Amino acid sequence: MTDIPTRYSPKDTEDKWYKTWEENSLFSAKADPAKKPFCIVIPPPNVTGILHMGHALNDTIQDILIRYHRMKGEESLWMPGTDHAGIATQNVVEKSIAKEGLKRQDLGREKFIEKVWEWKEQYGSTIIRQLKKIGASCDWQRERFTMDEEYSKSVVEVFTRLYEKGLIYKGSYIINWCPRCQTALADEEAPHHDLQGNLYYLRYPIKGQSPKHNSEGNLSGADPYIVVATTRPETMLGDTAVAVNPKDKRYKKLIGETLILPLANRQIKVIADSMVDMKFGTGAVKVTPAHDPNDYALGKKHNLEFINVMRPDGFMNKNAGDYNGMDRFEAREVILEDLKEKGLLEKIEPHGLSAGHCYRCHTIIEPYLSEQWFVKMKPLAKPAIEAVKKGRIKFHPKRWTKVYLNWMENIQDWCISRQIWWGHRIPVYYCKDCQKKCQSPSGRYPVKDSVIVSKIRPEKCPKCGSSDIYQDEDVLDTWFSSWLWPFATFYWPDKPRSENELKYFYPTSALVTAPEIIFFWVARMIMAGFEFMGDIPFKDVYIHGTVRDIEGKKMSKSLGNIIDPLDIINEYGADALRFSLISITAQGQDVFLSQERFEQGRNFANKIWNASRFVLINLDHSKVNTDLCVFFKKEDLDIVNRWILSRFYSTLKEAGKKLDLYKFNEAANLLYGFFWHEFCDWYLEIIKPDINKTHNQVVMYKVLEKFLRILHPFMPFISEELWHKLDENKGSIMLEPWPHLQEPLIDKKTELKMDSVFEAITAIRMMRSELKIQPQNKINAEIFVKSKSRKELISSMLPLITGMSKLQGLSLKEDYAPLKTQYVKILRDMTIVIPLSGIVDVDKLKKDKEEEIKKVESDIKAKKNILSNENFVKRAPGEIVEKEELKLEELKKTLTELKGIRDGLK
RNA sequence: GGGCGCAUGGCUCAGCUGGUUAGAGCGCCACACUCACAUUGUGGAGAUCAUAGGUUCGAAUCCUAUUGCGCCCACCA
Secondary structure: OOOOOOOOOHHHOHHHHHHHHHHOOOOOOOOOOOOOEEEEEOOOOEOOOOOOHHHHHHHHHHHHHHHHHHHOOOEEEEEOEEEOOHHHHHHHHHHHHHOOOOOHHHHOHHHHHHHHHHHHHHHOOHHHHHHHHOOOOOOHHHOEEOOOHHHHHHHHHHHHHHHHOOOEEEEEEEEEEEOOOOEEEOHHHOOEEEEEEEEEEEEEEEOOOOOOEOOOOOEOOOOOEEEEEEOOHHHHHHOOEEEEOOOOOOOHHHOOOEEEEOOOOEEEEEEEOOOOOOOOOOOEEEEOOOOOHHHHHHHHHOOOOOOOOEOOOOEEOHHHHHHOOOEHHHHHHHHHHHHHHOOOEEEEEEEEEEEEEOOOOOOEOEEEEEEEEEEOOHHHHHHHHHHHHOOOOEEEOOOHHHHHHHHHHOOOOEEOEEOOOOOOEOOEEEEHHHHHHOOOOOOOOOHHHHEEEOOOOOOOOOOOOOOOEEEOOOEEOOHHHHOOHHHHOOOOOOHHHHHHHHHHHOOEEEEEEOHHHHHHHHHHHHHHHHHHHOOOOEEEEEEOOOEEEOOOOEOOOOOOOOOOHHHHHHHHOHHHHHHHHHHOOOOOOOEEEOOOHHHHHHHHHHHHHHHHHHHHHOOOHHHHOOOHHHHHHHOOOOHHHHHHHHHHHHHHHHHHHHHHOOOHHHHHHHHHHHHHHHHHHHHHHHHHHHOOOHHHHHHHHHHHHHHHHHHOOOOHHHHHHHHHHHOOOOOOHHHOOOOOOOHHHOOHHHHHHHHHHHHHHHHHHHHHHHOOOOOOOOOEEEEEEOOHHHHHHHHHHHHHHHHHOOOOEEEEEOOOOOOOOEEEEEOOOEEEEEEOOOOOOHHHHHHHHHHHHHHHHHHHHHHHHHHHOHHHHHHOOHHHHHHHHHHHHHHHHHHHHHHHHHHHOO
């Protein structure tokens, strides 16, 4: 009959079509003034990345948008690429060389970077290959990498521009320090997590109030001291003051007193500052300016000494005295022991706290005083806030606007230096000779005087001519390169190369991303857009939900709850993966995923496959070449064909609207419902007996053909495969236009008429089922129609109703008179009667009718109540009141009929 | 401490600007394979729309409070 298999096999089509698309450069876009541009830049995945469900969702959404707009005739560019992901990649390569027993320091900076590049060449395109598996139609010829030579030029350009503008500065501040990665982290890179810790109460003796010693020489509880509370006792070695609130009566007379810092045996002062919360702990707080941001501020204000007691690796340093060389947590234990021994540990209380964790290795970060580079953010934030407030950039869903604005309005300066090797090295050079000249006796020198910021390595110092120059050791935060993504990917600032394209594609159209990186990336791109391009980088930001497992937990390797998209593609196909993901992703809601979800997508693909198979088996190609318009003009199509066309165009219209509103799931579900339940379940079943009729041939072919086109953005592979099965001479479906909306063919009247017909068929099927009449048992039925117009309709549809409900015969009768041994169903505008052959349990039917009567009676009562409410009649709109009145009339009629039927059942 | 989101049939979710009978998928029950598809078809059961107030002629829908779950932000030592 046909050589099309009864099951769709994704494996036979997906790779084949992807290859064809790629080989024919169907994804490539170029500035074409004759067309409207549509552009999305991909959120560049980490080179170390492997595709997870989050990517699958993110990239499916983008691919749908790109394919949709491409079909709508827009020049659609999906700009792809990867991110060098400084810390993440460095960690991965460090792990890999650790297998050979090597550390990065063993190799040295240059050799290590070489290793990273080698690693990148070998494994860096994994995720790109995987993106291709899901069907991503990126313009791969444009693929960029944030460490490319050209891209690096953009980064350096931006750094120097900002420096010259005075927006980049170097300074000593308390930053988030990861002792494992041994680098500074931006605030966003050190998310806080709750921990169960303790609040330790320490006693600091007051000098000059001669402590009374016990026999062992230790302090007793009665001695004069101040009690401070801390969660990190090991930092006490760096204390340079104890602060109290000036209003605090308990401590008023102690202000200005000197304390003996235990274990360190240093003298520190009691200072007063209103920042101190009297209600917390004891109201007295130890001040460690080198290890806590608040204390740092206090230290600056009160001119305190900054004593750093920790090494970059999280071990105590020589300032820690006896504790030098201990790990910070080990030191904590030992210090507590020692204090306890000396009677200086008053008590320990359990205390919940939250501490920053390294977003890469999850080590608890250490607030750490160090010299870092920062970007002043307030001036950059200003236009970026305006743009969103004025609606030039819109978030979808809207609520993220607030989150964005809240962060932007409280923005802090951005720490951009990282003490790692893999990344864009800071384009800052220092002149050693200049440094010597302005060095202070303490060994410090003002940074400004020896700094040379330069796009290329300078030969000699522009100030003194010295060639004794070295480059800053640090590299830039990865986001300092990705925030340029929407224009640096076009080779900005290389004018000859970028100008034309940027003019065309920038601002890009939409950005699709997850909520986690609104601050990291989205906000910063907006700022960079204004600063360097003078305009927004994109118009719409679509924020999709997070993919979680069925219990709502994030998918993660450690939890072992990962569903691998590649496994799903293997088992169900990429189209199934895409469709299932999309159909359950309500706008902005998190996605709760289980393996079974993908069956829906697979089943849908299979349904489409088989319906197409059915059409192909029955298709007479010579008939379908007729232009559909011929029928439109003559308006001589029968109602069934008019109905399916109306339904198709309604679906097209609605799905288009949903896509424009970023409501992908609703669009997907519209297609699903239309195809399965209207085209297959009703239309194809109805035309089956007359499938060779020209009208049916043309319409079934056209609807299927157009449906494949609107399906294509969602399920690109199967739609392409079937497209060619329908007509092997055609080019790729990718290049086909999105179907033109034939508004006049949307005909709600026809749809309502067909609904009546379907209602009749369903009712008869239900009656058969209730009466347990076997399908092979061909019975007769009668139908009574109330209104005149319906009478005509039903009369013309009798054969269809008879066939679809597997009746022997169905006769249209004028007036209904209750008879014995009948089974009756009352519908909105008709009544259906099946004569009983006496096998059935009449009492049961009677009972059922009694219940129906009760139901209708109570409905009538409710309606009457509503209508007797004066306020309702007065205030509700007239049409609503009329509707209610009409409904009541109908109910009354139905009641009369039902009673008649019940009485007939004797 | 602030902010946000979510609570709708056994499960996962739709339900736009308040208006007849609250939808879908999965699961469940019954029936049906000469018929494109059993990854199928037909029919069915199953929901006091978290709780308590309020606005309204009318609330799953709007407002307030409460409870439970989840997330984000924050310099509580």
